Amino acid sequence: MIRIGSIIIFLITSQLAFGQVISKVTFEKDTVRIGELNTVTIEITTPRTGWVKSYDLSSWLDLRPSQSFYANDSIDLATAAEFDFLDINPESQVQLNSTNFTQTSNGQYVHSNSTRFVAWDIGVFDFLDPKVALDTVESINTINLKIDPLIVMPPTEFVMEDTTQVIAPLLPIIKEDKTWRDWIWIVYLLVAFLVLIALAYYFWKRSQIVEEEEIVEEIIRPAHEVALEQLNDLQRQQLWQNGKIKEYQSKLTYTIREYLENRFGIQALESTTREINDSLRSVDFDPKQTQKLNNILQVADLVKFAKANPEESIHEEFMNHARTFVKETQVEIRRELPPSNLSDIDTEEE
DSSP, rough: OHHHHHHHHHHHHHHHHTTTTEEEESSSSSSEEEEEEEEEEEEEEOOOOOOOEEOOOGGGGGEEEEOOSSTTTGGGSSOOOOOESSOOTTTTTTOOOGGGGGOTTTTEEEEEEEEEEESOOEEEEEEOOOOEOOOOOOOOOOEOOOOEEEEEOOTTEEOOOOOOOOOOOOOOOOOOOOOOGGGHHHHHHHHHHHHHHHHHHHHHHHHTTTOOOOOOOOOOOOOHHHHHHHHHHHHHHTGGGGTTTHHHHHHHHHHHHHHHHHHHHHOOOTTTTTHHHHHHTTTTOGGGHHHHHHHHHHHHHHHHHHEEOHHHHHHHHHEEEHHHHHHHHHHHOOOOOHHHHHHHHHHHHH
């Protein structure tokens, strides 16, 4: 009797599923490292192709981690994560027609759509189901199968630390008696006023004398020369060897961002990694360098803001990565020989 009952329940469930639209979202890898390429697939099954008109993935634009890798830390949970979808734009609805479906052996129609993506934030992410738009007069529901969470891990070179601390209670304000130091600002104000008067008199006197000024041509140094010089100077300072890891990573990131501004003419100093990537797509930047650049910026941000504790070898390694990146993306400067030298070369060849 139990076996017969199970068969009846299976047949009823199969009939119910046959009359429903089913959506499913799966990942190629449910656990990846930050910056690692992954693939997500949307699959919609329906008894009739005309029932499904479109689906919306706009909820993927505001993904936030449901769990943080920092104990008792709610900062990561309150900010939207950075995801780059390479083959699909979640801002636009995906329109469907009969040509987008493939019929299976059991008479159902299946639509499958895959896109590559990269996650630039760590944590556990719960992707929401796509919003399927139905066009049928019949009573049809959408069944959303469970989506496994996506886990984005930090780089293997880092050990995450608990940054939470016990907050001390507020103490009453202790008022001090006024001293002469409280009135020193008046002296500073008078000195500044006298300096302004002296400067105004100096420039007025200077304007009375007409002098011939030499026009000095400003020589703009190539961006890669400046960047390599700053990297060499940073290495000589030996900051991370003396425990100044955050200062070292900050200067390293600033040098690379400044190089991107001077080399490619984009606003990199005040932009996020995602905004930098978007700007580089419109200039002559080699896409093969994207992964190397993102590793440099993301790892440095983990040290500065997440207080990660990297191994000592990683500092020298990323200094070498930064030098290699600058050398491989520098502008090739061709120096033309003067006419006299060219004629000498032709004479030697003859």
